[in-house]
């Protein structure tokens with residue numbers, strides 16, 4: 001019997017809480033994006049050995065095939081061997097984590113096909129291909145996955161999370177991702193697989209967002225996964241993994257939190273790029289060397305981050321409790337810039353002080369990220385980005401913006417009234433001061449993992 005189920009998981013933009021989120025004392029606000037990673041299953045029972053193939057047809061040589069003798073797998077923790085010696089550490093790690101967890105007795109032929117929305121990668125040298133009913137279009141690249149430039153939306157987290165839920169569904173046809181406990185299990189397994197593939201334990205905000213969608217996130221203790229990776233024997237590893245996934249409280253926070261209606265996230269890709277690990281190393285070294293100064297800065301920045309979350313939540317509440325006033329507020333936003341709103345507030349002429357609250361919170365975040373930049377020497381909000389973000393405050397309908405995640409020269413994220421999105425992208429196109437920005441064709445899509453309609457993928461699989 002063959003069954004096709006398709007699951008997808010979103011990309012991310014870390015709007016508030018970069019660096020702080022590495023420490024479980026602090027929370028971060030992460031927005032899930034409309035660029036998603038999809039995993040389509042095909043399962044057949046077999047009497048032979050288990051065979052698992054992951055295809056990623058948008059990339060050259062995007063196929064990784066494994067034949068697995070289940071008895072041998074249980075006895076030996078050696079890594080899986082791909083048929084043609086091809087490597088994809090994230091695919092290998094996810095398959096071996098799921099098999100270690102499930103410890104299957106019956107054999108299946110499984111094929112999972114991955115589809116990646118165009119926001120994750122540069123579209124240079126790629127051609128579109130659509131499903132029969134034209135509801136889905138994906139870009140097909142002429143190069144292997146490792147050679148195509150990434151945009152920073154968390155492609156490996158999206159891959160691991162969608163592959164985790166897809167593989168689990170192959171062994172449990174009743175798997176329901178609307179069930180909270182199931183979703184938490186998927187999250188825990190995907191975090192383990194992602195960390196083992198990376199060979200390090202990060203904050204995990206990307207995997208958490210891929211699973212749960214737009215959230216306020218607090219990380220888990222890294223020792224949970226560090227302990228696992230030290231186990232050499234497969235049966236002991238499986239036993240510890242089951243305990244960790246099913247019986248351990250990871251003490252993470254993943255509270256749903258999204259942008260208020262009528263306010264959109266606009267993400268600008270910047271010409272240039274930064275290496276996150278180098279920035280992180282500098283920041284953590286300074287934090288260690290300057291415990292008192294850094295505590296003060298971390299506290300101030302965290303207060304600013306949390307105030308952004310709370311003013312956005314306040315707007316969401318107004319939109320529900322007083323929709324008429326909220327429509328007027330949005331109208332005002334879509335006809336004023338952050339500078340003008342701020343000016344009106346200082347002259348005590350502003351009717352919608354809630355808009356000023358957002359602008360102030362964003363400015364505070366930037367102020368402390370700039371202090372972090374100057375103190376640590378890590379280019380988190382470098383001068384070019386400062387100028388660019390200041391310039392966005394002059395755009396009608398824009399509340400300002402930040403450098404997302406680790407910052408640097410990768411991207412900017414701005415908050416914009418929905419009606420102003422197109423105007424801003426049109427207006428900035430020809431302008432010298434915005435010449436380094438390419439607005440990405442994506443927006444917030446707050447859901448985490450969802451199950452897709454297979455008909456939408458006809459002709460692609």
Ligand SMILES: Nc1ncnc2c1ncn2[C@@H]1O[C@H](COP(=O)(O)OP(=O)(O)OP(=O)(O)O)[C@@H](O)[C@H]1O
Nearest residue numbers: 056088090116146150151152153154155156157159
């Ligand atoms: N569509 C895909 N198909 C197969 N493998 C993928 C796909 N997307 C990502 N991967 C895997 O994830 C790797 C990229 O992970 P890496 O940790 O380098 O980037 P990342 O931090 O997730 O990137 P970014 O945040 O910029 O998207 C790829 O080399 C590949 O192994």
Ligand SMILES: C[C@@](O)(CCOP(=O)(O)O)CC(=O)O
Nearest residue numbers: 014018019202203405406407
């Ligand atoms: C700096 C850090 O806090 C955020 C990095 O975010 P991004 O990969 O730049 O989106 C690192 C992490 O949390 O793993």
